[in-house]
Amino acid sequence: MSAHSSHAPSGAKLARLTVGAIGVVYGDIGTSPLYTLKTCLTAHGNLPINAANILGIxxxxxxxxxxxxxxxxxxxxxxxxxxxxxxILALMALALRDIEPRSRKAYILMGLGIFGASLFYGDGIITPAISVLSAFEGISVISHTLDPYILPLTIAVIIGLFVIQSHGTASVGKLFGPIMVFWFFVLAVMGINSIIKAPEVLWAINPMHAIDFMVAYPWRGFVVMGAVVLSVTGGEALYADMGHFGMKSIRIAWFSLVLPSLALCYFGQGALLLHNPAAIKNPFFLLAPQWALAPLVVLAAAATVIASQAVISGAFSMTNQAIQLGYCPRMDIDHTSDQEIGQIYVPQINWFLLVAVIVLVLTFRTSDNLAAAYGLSVCGTMVMTTLLAFNVLARTASKQRRYLMRALLVVFLGVDLLFLSSNMLKLPDGGWFPLVIGMIAFTFMTTWKRGRVLLGERLREGELPLQGFVESLESSPPQRVEGTAIFMTTSMDSVPHALLHNLKHNKVLHESVVFLTIRTADIPFVARRERVVVRKLGESFYQVISTYGFKEEPSVPSILKQVEELQPALDFDPMQTSFFLSRETIVEGKYPAMTWWRRRLFSLMTRNATRATNYFRIPPNRVVEMGMQVEL
Structure with missing residues (x-):
């Protein structure tokens, strides 16, 4: 079920979607009680563990x-x-709709979207590291003799998590929902059991305690906000996964189970600290009775693996969207489920994340140290999302509601900027890491986008108009040969370079010629009836325009099958059909349009991009590639 379905889910289906949303969407925010309160009280100068400070935080x-x-x-x-x-990429595509592509506003919105998406990769590295590590740190509560096993166990689980990605998450995913439902139930029970012993902790609901704390510790309170943000990491995930589960199920899951369980767990930890300040060494695990510690460590490890899985899957989906929208070179994408379009595996991203996560764990070694690096990328993405979302919401709102939107924008943006500015203080202690990852991803994505735009402009220089060229070929054709030639091209109104090279060198033309253009729309999915348009340009020339959504993957065999349905005169016999593609080599021009390092980076990305034959699922033994040099 996707939210783009026009039918509301039945009661049973809504229940299944809600449980699924609890398992996938709320894994990240659901494991934040493992480390958030402890970090708030200890990571910034060891605040006195007294009632005022506990209630304030x-x-x-x-x-x-x-x-x-x-x-x-x-x-x-x-x-x-x-x-x-x-x-954020779906939101960016929506924000750019109906805006002049070369306008200043378009570039600003595009920059916000790309940078927010880039920071997501930093989050995708830190979340598995801090979540799994904090779970296994619970064994030190059982016995400090087990401390040497924390890092090896963490790395072993992380390696296992990334290794199984290629097998897909469909079977494991069925367990995610029930396990996380049980996890939140345990959080709530532990919290209630502790609150009963110190019910005065519930006064923390009064926001005056937060205000009093900020007044008493103005600078330290500002610094502590960098740890408070750990409690809201995962907000981006529930928005990103909306298409998988639907808005209604995500809202039901949040208000009926996730929010109450989180609040009870945090208040329970606070109640524990009120009558036992020494519990600050690990207030989460010390909520449990001694007999439950070992099972709780196992359950926490399972919950953190699920939280990590959600972020990893999000990185795969983000990459796929970036490829379709033209911000990333083609990569190998494997579908791990025959039923769910969103379950994909991207090997290059998977192994990059694995290496980065292991390096992070070995470098920072404890969840307290990782907390210093965590939050900056999340806050950056939150700011970008707020700006893009309110650009969209204000555009569609009525005049009266627009004032409300602007007021909410000021409030939300103010909170986001407070979190972001507080997290900037973490830069020297590890906050630089996700920022560096984000900047690298941003550089790659903008270089690829700019390079493809310039490449398209160079290829269009001196191009011949398609319609006139077809008429001249039919009036005085070269030698015709049997079969069908399919020329893949990005331009719908000019002659493909591969056709010109074929005529120049081979001096023959197939009896049927098809110009195939595959486009990506700014919507996630395109209905099958709208996917393919066939135009007859002459007696033996056809133009096929196929449009896919940015969450879909194009398949040339599927397109050709649909073309045969629409145009019975065309028969794409595999043994009689040849595909002609252009393969460009980037060289330095007399007047370079890109700086030398960007040109080299773009050239490197072009050479290492997945071949069009693999990406578009074209039979490789039926492809002819025509090489050409392009100056940039």
């Missing part, structure tokens, strides 16, 4: 969750959906 955490997750994401931002799909 609990109030900050509670209201951060309410404002950022409940109101901003669950109620407001999810309204800015691209035909049911969420996520």
């Amino acid at each position: 609990l109030s900050l955490i509670f209201w951060a969750i309410m404002v950022v997750v409940s109101v901003k994401y669950v109620i407001v931002i999810m309204r800015a959906d691209n035909r049911g799909e969420g996520g």
